[in-house]
Amino acid sequence: MSVIKVSNLTKTYTDTEVPVHAVNGIDLTFEKGEFAAIVGPSGSGKTTILNMIGGLEKSTSGTVEVHGQDISELSSGKLIDFRLNNIGFVFQAYNLIPVLTAKENVEFIMQLQNWEKxxxxxxxxxxxxxVGLGNRVNSKPNQLSGGQQQRVAVARALASKPQFILADEPTANLDSKSTNQLLDIMEKLNKEENITFIFSTHDQRVVDKAHRVIKVDDGKVVSDEVKN
Amino acid sequence: MKTILKIAWRNIWRNKRRTLITIASMMFALFFAIVMRGFQVGSYAKMKENAIESYSGYIQIHKKGYWDDKNINNIFEFDQQKIKDLESDPRINVVIPRLESFALASSGEATKGVAVMGIFPEKENKMTKIKSYLQEGDFINVEDRSVLMAEELAKFLNININDTLVLFSSGYHGATAAGLFHVKGILKLPIPEMNRRTVYLSITEAQNFFDTGNQFTALAFDMNNLDDVNTVEQELRSDIDQENYEVMGWELMNKELLQMIESDKAGGIIMIAILYMVIAFGILGTVLMMTNERIREFSMMISIGMQKRKLILVVIIELIFLTILGVIAGFIISLPLMIYFYYNPIKFTGDVVEAMKDFNFEPIMPMSIDFQIFINQAIVIMIISLIVMYYPILKILKLNVVKGLKS
Structure with a gap:
């Protein structure tokens, strides 16, 4: 059974002078344990697709089903709970909680889920x-490099063992060395934990690592290739 | 909850300088408000105490109409046994019969209109502590044919201890009242008006002087507990023949004083309100910055699964922490000063003394350390914080997560 099923998904922004069709009727399915990249140029709609899959943005039409449940039908409060229990997020700008240590940041979602101590x-x-940060557990984000912060973000996203992880341009702010380290870690965790990873990226290094590459342009899927 | 508290506490120290400035602004506002209010409440309490304990008592009984027409003919006789019965009531400290009227006082070339007060000296002392005001000479007893004079009146008439005072007045039913009295003591009375024009005689001498027989103008009651005043007042009203007598409580007898206090209080409240308005904008400024600079962080927290209500709780707790710190700091810096002034009230000197006496105020500024003052000011700061909280709450409720993440 597929983890995520996207059917005829569209998104049109009408709060601009001219309506912008960011996503134009895409159909996608993601299986458990996939390591997939959605690639495309800036403005192609990859982040919008990711946001709609993650329930951060409502679609104009179409459905996003996670384990058979249409998340577009959920109220905003239930969507937050849904994200808490099913999705891990990795953002381009790390977005750690600045006042918490690496350990506390990782624990944060588990605490929201009331894990036993x-x-x-x-x-x-x-x-x-x-993620190679066993010696930096008590460091606050401002004491960590960009690569280390992003690794904490990956650890935070993975800690509660979500159904899948959405990573929006996770390597955009990283140098080559940090990018490679991060990708290796994510690939390893993908295998070890069998958690689905979906990236939006235009970073060729991510594309090279991905097992499946979905190219989008003008809000449409132009190719969907699974590597052997 | 522990995490929420931890995040909130650490958040307020993210920008230490801003937090310290906010706390300092609350601290100084509270300091000025508490000290100002302490002086106000202390002064009002002193004024009431002077009016009640130095003169009116908590309750008085007169012949009906006496209060509006303080005439020597409006007097009454009251059964001594009944007075003893009243005094046996544990709620009542003492019942003081008085005979009060007016006379012309003269010594040498100087003459002045004075208030003559016939008293039971020892009983009077139980309520008014009149003995403690003795500056020179000795206190009188009920058999004495001597008088006690207020300090400024004695100065005006140029009279000293053992001099003779001439009193001339109209007695009961038009009888001529005239007499020579030996001055036994000089009193410095706390109410300036009384200190300018009061002469105390023993009640027997006063009754002889005014030719009133065993009659009085007033029975003044001192109470053991202020809470019992209204009940005792009601009981006296129902016991006493209201056709012939009037029972008055201290509030009615000191109506002008209470009105003056109320109007002064309103002025003080306006001052404090202006002070708090300034502080409210200060707190709002901090909250605006604390909210707007964290929009992306709020959006991220909601994205990863934190309910908005929990996020709102974080922000509310942050503001509560800030307020509590401000309030505690305000208490800490105001308390020592208040305690100091409570034991060492400001004594005015120079021209201010005369100006205050002209308004019948004792020229001192006492301080009150009533805990209610602290509580009230803390509540005001809490209310300001509650109002200011509205902004981040609204901002979080209306937050567009996707836009917030891009901000």
């Missing part, structure tokens, strides 16, 4: 260890 601690240390 011992289990939460075990999971936090294990996931920080696996």
């Amino acid at each position: 011992t289990k939460m601690n075990e999971r936090t240390f294990a996931i920080l260890e696996s």
